[in-house]
Amino acid sequence: MKKLRLLAVLTAFFTASCFCFAQNWKADHVFLIGLDGWGAYSVEKAEMPNVKSLMDAGCYTLKKRSVLPSSSAVNWASMFMGAGPELHGYTEWGSKTPELPSRVLNEHNIFPTVFSELRKAAPDAEMGVLYEWDGIKYLVDTLALNYYAQAPDYNQYPTALCEMACKYITEKKPVLTAICFDNPDHVGHADGHDTPAYYAKLKELDGYVGRILDAVKAAGIYDNSIIIVTADHGGINKGHGGKTMQEMETPFIIAGKNVKKGGAFEESMMQFDCASTVASIFGLEQPQVWIGRPMTQVFK
Incomplete structure (x- = not known):
């Protein structure tokens, strides 16, 4: 009987500890959707009702x-490592390992990522990264993840990443x-940024965002989730990598x-x-x- 009482006390303490820990979280689920090559210049003209509904509902x-x-x-x-190339050491468009020695390495022999930091704080947290471009897996600390997977070639299976993400969710x-699409970057290279083809691809990608939001709702966790939609870089003409604002400025949307429900914020990011x-x-x-620096101004 004493053993049963002790077990009950320990169970209650563990449950309370977990509850208190979760209470420090602003939400129990975060979904970061990344659109490679999505320049901020395009947002006003783009037909992206799902993305713009998030802009209206949150901050950006x-x-x-x-x-x-x-x-x-x-x-x-x-985006994942909280520092610039001078510190994490990844300096090129296709870096798989650091060209400069990373200033710090974690227990997985990689610069600390937001995934590895959450893993230390919440060992049982389910975390996944799904992507189209193979290069993503070298940048997220896969040893900290429960699941990571590359979608099939989107030219043959354009909806594959969206379907994988919805199933996982x-x-x-x-x-x-993190759900990382490899467009509109490829359309930007092939047809050019700020072209009809580029905006057509953004409309398609917005449809995938909508399906992912529906999956979060179907999972019954939408009201306890934060959605982020952002990008790695923009572009100009048929390229990127330079120092123009079209290449450097990207959207950051959080809801x-x-x-x-704060709309546009002016603080630098x-x-x-x-x-x-x-x-x-x-x-x-x-x-x-x-x-x-965290964008604390976007939170209640």
Whole structure:
């Protein structure tokens, strides 16, 4: 009998501890949707009703700046790692390993990511990263994840990533998920930025965002979720990597539980502030080596 009482007390203490820990979170689920090559210049003209409904429901900026160069791997790394290339060491569009020695390495021998930081704080949290571009997996610390997967070639299976994401969300109800589309970047390279083809691709991608939101609702977790939609870089003509605002400025849109219906915010934001903002949702103490700042003004 004494053993049963002790077990009951320990169980109650553990449950209470978990509850108190979760109470430090602004939401129990975060979904970060990334659109590669989505320049902020395009938002006003784009037909993206699902994205714009999130803008209306939450907060956003169209002036988040990339790090330099304004290209893929270096900016996805900064988005997840809370620092710039001078510290995390990924400096090129296709970096798979750091060209500069990372200033700090975590227990998985990679620069600390928001995924590894959440894993330490919440060992049982379900986390996943789904993507079309293979380069993403080198930048997220896959050892910290429960699940990561690349979608089949979107030229043959354009809806594959969306379908994978919806399945994962409804089955696992993850705590933190990144869903990284490889467009409109490819259309930007092939047809050009700010072209009819580019806007047609944005309309298509908005449809996938809508389906992902529906999956979150179907999973029964929408009211306890925060949705972020953002990008690694923009573009100009048929390229990117340079120092124009068309290449460097990208949207950052956030909506959901405990997010203000505040519209556009004017405070400056950099790519590495994304990781800090996600970390703040989960009440994480960010690593000293991170230089990102959470966008605390967007929260209630």
